[in-house]
Amino acid sequence: MDVFYWVSIYLATFIFMEFMAWFSHKYIMHGFLWSWHKDHHKKDHDSWFERNDLFFIFYAAVSIALMILWGEFGFWAGFPMAAGIFTYGMTYFFVHDIFIHQRFKIFRNSTSKYAKGLRRAHKMHHKNIHKNGGECFGMLWVPLKYFK
Numbered sequence: 201m202d203v204f205y206w207v208s209i210y211l212a213t214f215i216f217m218e219f220m221a222w223f224s225h226k227y228i229m230h231g232f233l234w235s236w237h238k239d240h241h242k243k244d245h246d247s248w249f250e251r252n253d254l255f256f257i258f259y260a261a262v263s264i265a266l267m268i269l270w271g272e273f274g275f276w277a278g279f280p281m282a283a284g285i286f287t288y289g290m291t292y293f294f295v296h297d298i299f300i301h302q303r304f305k306i307f308r309n310s311t312s313k314y315a316k317g318l319r320r321a322h323k324m325h326h327k328n329i330h331k332n333g334g335e336c337f338g339m340l341w342v343p344l345k346y347f348k
Contacts, residue, residue, distance in 0.1 A: 206280040213284025221292065229255065230332065248303070259289055296322075 229237035229252075239245060240252035263285040270278030297303045299315070300322050310316075 205277075209277050210280040210284045210287075213281045214288050217285060217288035221288075224255070256289065256293070259285060263289070 229240075233255075236251045236254050239250045243250075263282045266275075266278040266282035266285070268278075269275035270282065295318070299307045299310070300319055302308065
């Protein structure tokens with residue numbers, strides 16, 4: 201029965217992170233921490249790293265804190281929650297940074313309808329280089345209008 205609870209919490213956390221990604225992108229990245237995120241929309245530096253990468257560090261710290269709570273303080277749900285956040289973060293990194301933004305030059309020739317729609321939607325979001333007015337959506341869901 202413990203396995204059922206762990207898997208359920210892991211999956212629920214992974215799915216919840218899709219909401220958190222949308223929420224933090226819309227209200228935090230395009231809100232009070234726009235100063236960290238704006239270089240992701242309009243590159244103003246020569247570095248491979250962006251200030252926007254600080255958001256990855258924040259979510260990694262949350263995952264690490266949950267692992268510490270599990271290992272040191274016996275918070276049994278900490279491990280599946282940390283694993284869900286970590287897995288979502290890795291998925292986000294592969295989809296957003298590698299597949300969409302091509303920070304590593306792989307997965308360039310994908311022809312699936314989903315891949316094209318995801319790239320199209322993200323491109324439309326990035327057309328707006330300002331704090332306000334950009335449409336925000338998730339990594340795993342994209343409005344149907346982008347799947348032409």
